[in-house]
Amino acid sequence: MGHTAEPGIRPVRYSPPADVIGEIELNSLAGIRERGGPDEFLTAQRLDFDLLIRIEAGTARHRVDFTDYALAPGDVLWIRAGQVHQWGTIADIEGPLALFTPAVVDSDARDRIRAADVRTPAHWPAVALDGHPASTALDALFAVTDPADALSDSKIRSAARVRLLTAALLLLMLATPADADRHRAPTREAFVWFREELESRFATWHQVADYAARLGYSTRTLNRLARENTGLSAKQLIDERIVLEAKRALVHGRDPVARIAEDLGFDDASNFSKYFQLRAGITPLAFRTRASEPTDPHPRS
The missing domain is CATH 1.10.10.60 (Homeodomain-like)
Incomplete structure (x- = not known):
């Protein structure tokens, strides 16, 4: 990640490390804290990439466009490119995450995601994902790593990541969000x-x-x-x-x-x-x- 020195809403662009292979980076909250440093997460950000996080330990508050979400183990948070978000106490939570540009998801899947809900939710609580296929897809996505001694398989791993991410996002659209009464599929x-x-x-x-x-x-x-x-x-x-x-x-x-x-x-x-x-x-x-x-x-x- 990288950012400008401009005050206010801080644009954050995605600059993947040299060792990242493929179009999706799988990391962890601990990993981006170490990479970003102590000042990276203090002010409001507008990402030029998507950030998909699954909380595995700890609790915190996270604000996305003036809505505060209480994050707890099992929850999933999807911050989309262009949204303004504000980290809470990021040191209090742990879990895996995926960083990716919107273009990594093929156009057909993007259209289906956009058509699934009038307003795509940002937060799925653990209770909505318990036993849901979206959780299985996320498990598989975060299990696809790139060991240093397996670079010969990088193209296969990259393709697997793209397909698993796409599946996870599509399946999240089928999971019941916390504010389900406000979300329904467009009729046209x-x-x-x-x-x-x-x-x-x-x-x-x-x-x-x-x-x-x-x-x-x-x-x-x-x-x-x-x-x-x-x-x-x-x-x-x-x-x-x-x-x-x-x-x-x-x-x-x-x-x-x-x-x-x-x-x-x-x-x-x-x-x-x-x-x-x-x-x-x-x-x-x-x-x-x-x-x-x-x-x-x-x-x-």
Whole structure:
């Protein structure tokens, strides 16, 4: 792993060690602590890779995009590229992990994962995985190592890792997440397309009509699909994504509100402040101030 010296949300890129073979690195929490050093895990991070962790010992809290998860033995945490996350007391937990770029999972599997849930969960508690095939796939994945004396088998091992990782991720979609009542499969492929366009264009496209034109649907159809899948309109989903990114910048960054407004496609800081307050119920500056105050020692998991 490597990072910039920029304050706020710290971008973390994946720079695999020279001895890593293949497209997936299997490591452990102890291993990345040693590699990263004591200061690596103190501030909020935005990864350019995915991180899949299984807790085997200890407990800690981990925050992913303003949701705190209580981690305990048997739990699995999947932090996806682009999400902002904050380590808790990383020294208190142990377990294996996989680091990989999203491209390592083939396009068909990625499409199936995206289509499996309206909002892909980040956390699976041990009770949801007990006896589940996802656990078996994870056992097999973390068992595939690269002994120094078996480099001749590296291509086979690499291929096995890719297939086992893909199987584990797909099977996790079948496991019941902690907040199962909020997750269900999209009813139409068109809604999956809308989500993909929204993720890549939210900072410049703020209106439903932009996405409708891009996808070849009417605004009425997009709103209907959005409500069928989430209970929210397409415009509400667009606003939700913009506000999430604004919160990330306000809490984890130091940029003034005017700069954040510009980065999110607003031509005026005042308009952005009104937009944010209407949807978040608080002004951007007040949200930043509140977020800097001591947090609840018992957040929801």
